[in-house]
Amino acid sequence: MSALKPAAPKKLYEGDYLFMKSYVCPVCENRLRIPTVKAGKARIISQDWDLRPVHKDIDVQKYDVVHCNKCGFAILKRYFGVLPKPHKELILEKISKKYDPHPEPVGMVRSYEEALTEYKLALLCAAIRQVHDSEVGLLTLKIAWLYRAQKLALGDDTESFTKAVRLKYDGFLDAEEKYLKKAMDYLLKARQTEEPPIAGMNETAIDFLLASLCGHFGKFDDAARLVSGILQSKQSSPSQKDRARDMLDAFRDKRDNV
Template sequence: MNALYATKVNCPYCGNDFQTLRVRYRHSIPYKIDSDFCPHYKEGDSNPHFYYAKVCPECGFAFTEEFSDNFPLGTKELIKVKITAEWRKKEFGQVRDVEKAIESLKLAIYSATLKREKHSVLGGLCMRLAWIYRTENRQEEEERFMKLALQEYEESYVHSDFKGTSLSEIRVLFILGELSRRLGQFSKAISYFSKIAEHPRRYEETKILEMARKQWRVTAEQNREHH
């Protein structure tokens, strides 16, 4: 049975219907998951993050299921000038290699920025791109997008724009702590992990609470070594 299957989607920007590929769940079970939720797949297995962004072949607008249906005033005109006017018809509906996956996520980040999508959505896109770079051992690019993800999640936390998404405040705090730790910002990481330990709803997410306690200890040790 093929790991990939085609699904029909509608472009929220131009209304065009097109086909994109998705990965069947049983073909995308990671053999390990890093402390920041980055999944690793066996050689030959399909990485669902390669197909996370859908790219309209007609207009070049790229989006995910997390995008809202709403286009704030002026954003459609901006997308038309910045993306569609420059777009040369390209097909992303076939099997994607790593370069095509990177290109699709970069297009989605650009589309989300122009559309003024939620910071939590932008953070998720930057994080997934960092993960792809990690599995390719491209450290400089991985760090670049981890920094961008950290900035977006910090904005999301400050403005609580993750509300109404699959993210809870505790999960956002954990992501902030772990991204800060991986970027060598140890005191900031300790502060975020401590916020989880003191959070009034911490016992509703005991798994994240345990992970935060563990990563707090790891970070404190790293901080000591660093000084």
């Protein structure tokens, strides 16, 4: 009989899920090494009401922007690619001139503050490039998620918070709501002017997300209209239609109780 105990599962840290991926900046041609989540490594353990995936041991949202430390250009990885010349010139003129180049950060793990700085640069670059509403919508949604993650890290026992922690919590919550509202507005516009897939979401997925966001902000008629569309769509599966019916009942109850 073996005296050996079964080995305890190895504890994984955020850095264990990451590797450095090479990119070439499409604005200044600087060679970049960007921390990237290894494909298939991070496991989803839950999903929030607005589709935010929660992974074990790592917040993958922190690693979704390519940011050039030389010229300041930043973009969501999904949209990374060759830039038209006029866009390059605009970034050089409006971002790079004011940007303070710095060495690449040491190590792969990023803090929420670092991630938010990169996302907000990406948002600025997106506005300058006059991108589609869907790209701004996805950026603002992910920024809201980064604030939510920081809020959740403080715990949910708000009664026991010191005044300083309470202030931090409220700041994260306000920022989360502000960016969620922006995400709803931009993605609603995108839904009217762009063809699915919108920000990588098919028609049913974007309508679920928009219905959830509209419900969150008390726009129950819009939410009910979106969910009715899911019920009528040939693309929706029976389980999606069941979920849509539950949402429709919940929105009608909430609307009647306002």
